Amino acid sequence: MSATADGAIEYFRFKHIEHRSYNVPHDYSHIKELIFYRNDKVLQKFLHTIPKNEKAVCFSKSAKKAFNLHTIFKGSLFVCSASGTSREKKYLDKEKISHMLLKERFEEKFLFTTSTLDNGVNLRDEQIKYVIVDIEDIDILIQCLGRKRIADNSDKVTVIIKNISDxxxxxxxxxxxxxxxxxxxxxxxxxxxxxxxxxxxxxxxxxxxxxxxxxxxxxxxxxxxxxxxxxxxxxxxxxLQEEHGYMTYLQTKLQQDSYTVLDDTYEKATLSDYLDSITGKQLYKEEQEELIKKVNIRDGRNRLQRGCRIINEYFIENNFPYSVKDKMKDNKRKLENNEPNPNYTKTYWSLAKYN
Incomplete structure (x- = not known):
């Protein structure tokens, strides 16, 4: 019996081995949300936001990566193969791991582990609300997701997966x-x-x-x-036949209607904070250059785009409630303190925010 038998069945067909298979449909209705991430630092930021009464299991493709997260998040539990070759195995707390395997739950907020737990281990704990996987082999990834056992229809988890770029x-x-x-x-x-x-x-x-x-x-x-x-x-x-093929494949595999990308959420929040700080201000050459670099729109040849029209199109496409106007002229000869205006007759941009 296996949740990941596709490869084995394909091999039977390849070898013309007579076989009979019985399929029980996969049920992924316990997945509350499917999220992908690109940057490890973004994942770390997200982990810091998880509420105190919720737990997360994080599967990493290497013991080094899992251990690094364990050192960042104090009081977490670290697991890797005790018989493997990784140097990090000397940091295993075997007593806590034995307790976890026996009780099928861990007391810490975070469990950082390699795929050594991908088979034969059950975690029955409704406080586990996040299962995070940074493993590229699809079969192992699916097995990792299955370590969290679902108690009932109210037991939901958010699945977060490291994206693989084209x-x-x-x-x-x-x-x-x-x-x-x-x-x-x-x-x-x-x-x-x-x-x-x-x-x-x-x-x-x-x-x-x-x-x-x-x-x-x-x-x-x-x-x-x-x-x-x-x-x-x-x-x-x-x-590779379609754009974002890896994420689309897993969305279909896990029977999800949609997915989000964690990096986009954080980038959008950071950019919105910056845009709020310059709204209504007169943006001269240096300020314009800063805005262009923050928005960071690039063409197919990786050239930074600088035009207001392109920036406004970007705002519309990404649902940012802002608009920038250019070719505005500063006609004030003097500042409010009656000093000469150093920007007199210079053109500037102006950023507006709308509801």
Missing amino acids: KMINKKLEDCERIIDPAKYLMDNGSLEYVKKYRKYSSPVIYDTETVDNDKVEKVINELRYFKECYDKKFYEDI
């Missing part, structure tokens, strides 16, 4: 191809030709084996690993 997905696709292509060459041309071409290449899917009479060594492909690389390659190709 740039990173393209890199992963290239990594798959670097492994797949030599293996294909071996299948098509045999060991001798493979050795001639890839003499200095060490492949994670190809190994040496002696023939039956032990008189020579043959190159052999680890078929399961090779299939997994092909399976991942197809997945990456599929999600």
Whole structure:
């Protein structure tokens, strides 16, 4: 039985293995909200806002990352593999971890863990309101989400997932191809030709084996690993077909109508504070440059856009209640203190806020 059997079933089909599968539909109705984030610092800011009576489980792809969060949030619980190679395992509190596994709950506000808890561990605690995952393998990610066991219909969680950019997905696709292509060459041309071409290449899917009479060594492909690389390659190709493909894929997988991006929320809040501070002021050259950099609109060639029209279009598209006017002229000869106005006859911008 598995919540993540897709890959195994695809392998059965690939090998023409006769099989029969029984599917129980996934139910993700306990997910209150699906959120993605791009920047680790943004996640840290969010974690600081979680109320005292609520808990969060945060899965990280490395022990180092999980431990760093553990050091930032004092009094949290840190978990990684006790038998692994990570240096951080020396900081494990084995007594607290044993208590958590026995009671199926932790007393701390935060649990920072690697995927070592992705299988066979239950967390039955209605105070756990957030499950955060920074793990790229979809099957492991889904398993991590399942560690929080749902008590009843009122037991809801917010799921927060680290996004993988299209740039990173393209890199992963290239990594798959670097492994797949030599293996294909071996299948098509045999060991001798493979050795001639890839003499200095060490492949994670190809190994040496002696023939039956032990008189020579043959190159052999680890078929399961090779299939997994092909399976991942197809997945990456599929999600690159549309913009924000990774987030859209997980939105569909987790049966959610929508998702939000945490970074956008924080950036919008920070930008709104800044815009409020300059509303109604006369913005001369230096102030205009600061506004342009804060809004940070760039074209396809990464060039900073400076025009008022483009800034106003950005405000409209992102539901910011502001409007900027340019080519306004300062006609005051003197300031309120009767001193000469240094900006007399200069043009300025003016930012207005509307309800």
